[in-house]
Amino acid sequence: MKRIKLVENMRAKLDEVFSKYLLFVGNGVEREYKKCYIKIPSEMIIPYKVMKTSLRQLINHIYGKLNDYANNLDAMTTRAILTTKNEFVDGINQLFIEEFVGDMVKYYSFDQIIDNNEHSVTEEILNSLVFNGIPPHELILKKNCLIMLLRNINPAEGLCNGTRLICRHFERNVIDAEIINGDYKGKRVFLARIPFVPNEGDKCPVQFKRTQFPIRLCFAMTINKAQGQTLDYVRIYLPEPVFSYGQLYVPLSRAKCAASVKMSIKPSNCNKYCDRTKNIVYKDLLKHVDEDD
Incomplete structure (x- = not known):
């Protein structure tokens, strides 16, 4: 049996800078500003305001006039808002269905x-x-x-x-x-x-x-449900930090280029910045995998 190591993000291979950034995030070597917190590139950030305002901003960024997409199914089905918990998912979907034609x-x-x-x-x-x-x-x-x-x-x-x-x-x-x-x-x-x-x-x-x-x-x-999917446009909503291994890498890596990704991060007592968020990576586990190779 031969072990094969995956070292390249095939979705983002045409955007070399983004592909390298994803590799750093996934391997836990992106610069940390405090334990586990990394900075998200400014061009990806939609500044967080109050909850409903931030959600509507995300919806507008990904769909513009939502009803224009009701009959443009190919465009509608290649975009999504990703978040950590079902309670956040339900709130976002409620806004969507209310505005949908x-x-x-x-x-x-x-x-x-x-x-x-x-x-x-x-x-x-x-x-x-x-x-x-x-x-x-x-x-x-x-x-x-x-x-x-x-x-x-x-x-x-x-x-x-x-x-x-x-x-x-x-x-x-x-x-x-x-x-x-x-x-x-x-x-x-x-x-x-x-x-x-x-x-x-x-x-x-x-x-x-x-x-x-x-x-x-x-x-x-949820981010977990998005694993394995490729999307043309991704909006990431983080009213709370991610809480499990790889949960930041997954939504970032659903898109093919940096321009297709936007993120809204709610500041907190632990993190007052709207462009920094937690990246959970088990570095010791990755180290053992590398040593085995």
Whole structure:
């Protein structure tokens, strides 16, 4: 068995300066201004203001007039806002769907307690519960809006966790959608509600089952969900620093050149600068890999 080391970012190979910067960020050798904090090039920065203002700036930078893209699907599907947590993703997607052209369609989940002896939890409480990988009780959609699949439904036909789609038509119990990425791009599929149960690690106060369409909006998505994707335009929203290994490198490296990346960083007590953020890299781990080679 031969070990092969990846040393070049193929997406950004036509922008040598950006490619080198990505390599430095990924290897943890970009200059640190304090422990783990690095400076982002000024041309990538959109100065952070209050939350809603900063989000609207990001939306305007990536889409301009959002409704112009409702019928320009190729352009719309090659851009995204990336952030760290689902709570930030949900807030951004809510702004998007409110401004997106078209009539709203709402789908509600069917939530039920698994333990029939548990009577203290009301349906309203179940509806309010939110967990990673489980769709919300209320799904708000519009024709041509972007969605992402949350489960492996049929990998052999391109329906995998993380597949991006566009809503084409709505029925009471079926959503007609079109795959927009991967080998099955352009394929029309029909999605139905399926059951979801929280994982043990979710620390759910009560065992319950939610039956809902296995999707969520994805004008914005978490950094982790963006792994492996190539985008023409990337906007990175960091109201909090990244919290895991490689989580800064991933969004920066989704684009092909520096001009395609913009970032908004919220200053904090730990970091008062809007152009510096945390870069978490396990240098000792990389060192051992290099020594093994």
